[in-house]
Amino acid sequence: xxxxxxxxxxxxxxxxxxxxxxxxxxxxxxxxxxxxxxxxxxxxxxxxxxxxxxxxxxxxxxxxxxxxxxxxxxxxxxxxxxxxxxxxxxxxxxxxxxxxxxxxxxxxxxxxxxxxxxxxxxxxxxxxxxxxxxxxxxxxxxxxxxxxxxxxxxxxxxxxxxxxxxxxxxxxxxxxxxxxxxxxxxxxxxxxxxxxxxxxxxxxxxxxxxxxxxxxxxxxxxxxxxxxxxxxxxxxxxxxxxxxxxxxxxxxxxxxxxxxxxxxxxxxxxxxxxxxxxxxxxxxxxxxxxxxxxxxxxxx
Amino acid sequence: xxxxxxxxxxxxxxxxxxxxxxxxxxxxxxxxxxxxxxxxxxxxxxxxxxxxxxxxxxxxxxxxxxxxxxxxxxxxxxxxxxxxxxxxxxxxxxxxxxxxxxxxxxxxxxxxxxxxxxxxxxxxxxxxxxxxxxxxxxxxxxxxxxxxxxxxxxxxxxxxxxxxxxxxxxxxx
Numbered sequence: 001x002x003x004x005x006x007x008x009x010x011x012x013x014x015x016x017x018x019x020x021x022x023x024x025x026x027x028x029x030x031x032x033x034x035x036x037x038x039x040x041x042x043x044x045x046x047x048x049x050x051x052x053x054x055x056x057x058x059x060x061x062x063x064x065x066x067x068x069x070x071x072x073x074x075x076x077x078x079x080x081x082x083x084x085x086x087x088x089x090x091x092x093x094x095x096x097x098x099x100x101x102x103x104x105x106x107x108x109x110x111x112x113x114x115x116x117x118x119x120x121x122x123x124x125x126x127x128x129x130x131x132x133x134x135x136x137x138x139x140x141x142x143x144x145x146x147x148x149x150x151x152x153x154x155x156x157x158x159x160x161x162x163x164x165x166x167x168x169x170x171x172x173x174x175x176x177x178x179x180x181x182x183x184x185x186x187x188x189x190x191x192x193x194x195x196x197x198x199x200x201x202x203x204x205x206x207x208x209x210x211x212x213x214x215x216x217x218x219x220x221x222x223x224x225x226x227x228x229x230x231x232x233x234x235x236x237x238x239x240x241x242x243x244x245x246x247x248x249x250x251x252x253x254x255x256x257x258x259x260x261x262x263x264x265x266x267x268x269x270x271x272x273x274x275x276x277x278x279x280x281x282x283x284x285x286x287x288x289x290x291x292x293x294x295x296x297x298x299x300x
Numbered sequence: 301x302x303x304x305x306x307x308x309x310x311x312x313x314x315x316x317x318x319x320x321x322x323x324x325x326x327x328x329x330x331x332x333x334x335x336x337x338x339x340x341x342x343x344x345x346x347x348x349x350x351x352x353x354x355x356x357x358x359x360x361x362x363x364x365x366x367x368x369x370x371x372x373x374x375x376x377x378x379x380x381x382x383x384x385x386x387x388x389x390x391x392x393x394x395x396x397x398x399x400x401x402x403x404x405x406x407x408x409x410x411x412x413x414x415x416x417x418x419x420x421x422x423x424x425x426x427x428x429x430x431x432x433x434x435x436x437x438x439x440x441x442x443x444x445x446x447x448x449x450x451x452x453x454x455x456x457x458x459x460x461x462x463x464x465x466x467x468x469x470x471x472x473x
Contacts (some may be wrong), residue, residue, distance in 0.1 A: 017326060
């Protein structure tokens with residue numbers, strides 16, 4: 001049997017099958033789809049409104065406390081973002097949780113994460129030190145928040161360090177600026193004059209989250225994929241590491257509120273170990289394929 | 301005042317869904333091996349597609365196919381007891397189809413791992429390239445080839461058919 005014959009077999013055996021209830025399927029899909037659209041818009045809209053309202057309260061607080069208070073009270077602008085955790089109730093920098101993005105999936109269990117990682121890695125590589133850890137938020141203002149159940153799969157591929165981190169990007173209030181606003185004021189040398197006059201931005205979409213609503217520097221360029229928006233970076237290994245030490249970081253922000261970070265080095269770990277290859281152990285294409293995989297998730 | 305934007309969107313989606321539903325259903329049937337589940341899968345797929353319907357979906361047919369396949373895979377992972385339904389529901393008359401061969405085909409597909417089954421169905425029902433299958437499933441091209449090779453060996457055993465040429469053409473590239 002050839003591939004053509006197998007194709008013919010599959011087509012022949014299924015070609016006259018039609019859904020008995022096509023009208024019902026269509027009607028239910030229209031109703032269900034409309035509800036999903038509405039829920040998504042309401043969730044984002046209501047959460048963003050709540051954030052704006054509380055930020056306005058924060059601004060009032062800054063004004064009432066004069067120039068010595070938090071934020072740029074003299075200009076009546078927004079309260080300056082804090083680098084401290086802001087969960088403490090009643091603190092002047094307290095902000096509510098940001099918009100919660102609707103999703104119908106969760107992260108698979110730890111055993112499945114390990115299996116998926118092996119499955120997605122290049123078949124000819126040697127995988128060692130494969131491990132899953134439960135991690136706290138990477139959002140700088142909520143660094144101690146472990147309630148979102150993020151996961152990191154760490155491993156070595158041919159001896160070089162790499163990891164895949166899966167977390168939620170939604171649910172935190174804004175602490176940065178919109179990348180488009182930053183571009184307006186960025187000088188040729190990247191200096192950002194007048195940044196204090198810009199309002200902080202809440203990310204309500206994957207594009208905004210990818211573009212840096214939660215981080216002001218550096219300016220982040222993002223590209224679109226079917227699942228969301230992704231960025232590609234080669235973070236500096238610092239002044240103390242040799243120039244040959246390299247890192248490749250691909251981050252995909254999905255439309256339903258997840259961020260998948262695929263990070264790899266050409267050493268055994270970040271700024272550590274001997275040089276093992278010219279480039280990070282995962283290519284851009286391999287990293288993006290891993291980030292885009294649906295296998296990390298399970299329907300809920 | 302009528303919501304013309306919504307009406308236009310609904311009409312556009314309805315046209316798309318009507319045209320695409322038969323193909324989605326065939327894919328769903330080959331994945332599920334069961335007509336009722338296939339209908340449920342198509343409905344869930346179209347619900348998700350309509351929930352996102354708009355200019356951001358540049359290739360609706362491919363988007364729907366990807367959504368259907370990924371939804372099914374996700375369902376298989378959730379179904380920890382891995383139900384293995386046997387389709388005993390009488391089918392409507394299929395003059396050009398051999399019911400024994402159909403059941404044999406479904407039984408053989410049912411013995412594959414979910415991801416292997418999806419690879420085979422996408423590769424051969426649509427005559428897709430391994431690159432296209434990889435894009436639908438979100439895995440690497442090499443992973444698709446590896447799975448295809450393994451799945452075809454199992455299909456050969458199950459269907460008791462000579463697949464040597466098929467393996468050469470489809471999996472080892």
